[in-house]
Amino acid sequence: xxxxxxxxxxxxxxxxxxxxxxxxxxxxxxxxxxxxxxxxxxxxxxxxxxxxxxxxxxxxxxxxxxxxxxxxxxxxxxxxxxxxxxxxxxxxxxxxxxxxxxxxxxxxxxxxxxxxxxxxxxxxxxxxxxxxxxxxxxxxx
Amino acid sequence: xxxxxxxxxxxxxxxxxxxxxxxxxxxxxxxxxxxxxxxxxxxxxxxxxxxxxxxxxxxxxxxxxxxxxxxxxxxxxxxxxxxxxxxxxxxxxxxxxxxxxxxxxxxxxxxxxxxxxxxxxxxxxxxxxxxxxxxxxxxxxxxxxxxxxxxxxxxxxxxxxxxxxxxxxxxxxxxxxxxxxxxxxxxxxxxxxxxxxxxxxxxxxxxxxxxxxxxxxxxxxxxxxxxxxxxxxxxxxxxxxxxxxxxxxxxxxxxxxxxxxxxxxxxxxxxxxxxxxxxxxxxxxxxxxxxxxxxxxxxxxxxxxxxxxxxxxxxxxxxxxxxxxxxxxxxxxxxxxxxxxxxxxxxxxxxxxxxxxxxxxxxxxxxxxxxxxxxxxxxxxxxxxxxxx
Ligand SMILES: [Zn+2]
Numbered sequence: 001x002x003x004x005x006x007x008x009x010x011x012x013x014x015x016x017x018x019x020x021x022x023x024x025x026x027x028x029x030x031x032x033x034x035x036x037x038x039x040x041x042x043x044x045x046x047x048x049x050x051x052x053x054x055x056x057x058x059x060x061x062x063x064x065x066x067x068x069x070x071x072x073x074x075x076x077x078x079x080x081x082x083x084x085x086x087x088x089x090x091x092x093x094x095x096x097x098x099x100x101x102x103x104x105x106x107x108x109x110x111x112x113x114x115x116x117x118x119x120x121x122x123x124x125x126x127x128x129x130x131x132x133x134x135x136x137x138x139x140x141x
Numbered sequence: 142x143x144x145x146x147x148x149x150x151x152x153x154x155x156x157x158x159x160x161x162x163x164x165x166x167x168x169x170x171x172x173x174x175x176x177x178x179x180x181x182x183x184x185x186x187x188x189x190x191x192x193x194x195x196x197x198x199x200x201x202x203x204x205x206x207x208x209x210x211x212x213x214x215x216x217x218x219x220x221x222x223x224x225x226x227x228x229x230x231x232x233x234x235x236x237x238x239x240x241x242x243x244x245x246x247x248x249x250x251x252x253x254x255x256x257x258x259x260x261x262x263x264x265x266x267x268x269x270x271x272x273x274x275x276x277x278x279x280x281x282x283x284x285x286x287x288x289x290x291x292x293x294x295x296x297x298x299x300x301x302x303x304x305x306x307x308x309x310x311x312x313x314x315x316x317x318x319x320x321x322x323x324x325x326x327x328x329x330x331x332x333x334x335x336x337x338x339x340x341x342x343x344x345x346x347x348x349x350x351x352x353x354x355x356x357x358x359x360x361x362x363x364x365x366x367x368x369x370x371x372x373x374x375x376x377x378x379x380x381x382x383x384x385x386x387x388x389x390x391x392x393x394x395x396x397x398x399x400x401x402x403x404x405x406x407x408x409x410x411x412x413x414x415x416x417x418x419x420x421x422x423x424x425x426x427x428x429x430x431x432x433x434x435x436x437x438x439x440x441x442x443x444x445x446x447x448x449x450x451x452x453x454x455x456x457x458x459x460x461x462x463x464x465x466x467x468x469x470x471x472x473x474x475x476x477x478x479x480x481x482x483x484x485x486x487x488x489x490x491x492x493x494x495x496x497x498x499x500x501x502x503x504x505x506x507x508x509x510x511x512x513x514x515x516x517x518x519x520x521x522x523x524x525x526x527x528x529x530x
Pocket of ligand 1: 022023024025026036037038044
């Protein structure tokens, strides 16, 4: 992924910038310019409000990845999860600092700012969110 | 709109075809389809090609005219349309060709699907395969295709009590059928234990839950049903051709244990074909990942959500059982040349309905269904095919 392409989304990836529909109040991540819940586009087009996720959520589903996605070879095995955020949206992200055996659905997690990929196509280090267990009870370190 | 029939079928070997080029396999499938009908190339007025990623796999875009050119048809100057819908590119090409004939704009067309995937190393292949997911909000965080299906599988186990063995049985069935298909990528049978013990890819999925990367092509000749008997003794009617879409990223779906686009495409197809899923006993379903096959059995309406696993372990599904799926070997054993999959599924159903499926023939079927999926379910395409009596 090129520098510009990654940089363009940093606000969302660093700060969990989201958007809210003024009509139905639903929150979306990444931000959307039109609400998919409200069938008439004029109710939301140009009216979506910027907001920010708290970073708190819970594990909805999880997998331990042994065959890495391209660029993540150094991280295997890693835990990838669907995380249901407190504000409603579901996010895809890794869960770090945890023994894969300890992951269960429903565990509370919090977003944490991490290095995503050490060395992309362009040699640039990409940062963004990963998740850590909220209370640290099952954490390794 | 007029009725459309399949007049000819063709398919190449699926597998690692190191000695064959993209254009060669495309031409082979197309002419096999044409030769199996009484049409000649001068009767055609358009070509449709389903292809997902020739640019990434072989640095070649603009493959529509390329295949037409090397088929000796450049001088006819007729339209050649390349269609892309991820792994559903094949069925999407068929859906477009079907509309062209149904509308009356074209009478006879060839619709093919082709992908040349093994000219790149495996890790590059996996990266290209991932291009149908959301690059900005899934891939960038370390998601592979297998890991997204694994997330769906885990939640299916949580919500519906599905067991790991339930979807493993899909791979066992595929290999059982593939062993009887001379064109299949894999012709070995595998045991349930082998699937469960295979190297992990993304838990709970292992290596034998994942379809291979294959080279291959398949093709059909379409024409109006009213004149079909002039060109073949065994025309097969396209009773429904339906496309449905959904959110691209898995995380945005209403329920990750249901591929909603499949539910909707199937519902529309049953309505159009005036048939209930309980009356269909023959289907080719999209199982690039075994859990996807299990979910398709439910989403297509063959089983209620959460009950396909039990049906699989009770032996209700298998060649000649209550429901025959993937007699071709499916994506796991017949192989997975992305753009060719959706066409090859139709080729297999046509063989079955004509009674030409050899050792894997299922008797007495009048109707069959195909299900081709793009990404983790952003596109689903369902075709219903029937014998013409
Ligand atoms: Zn809304």
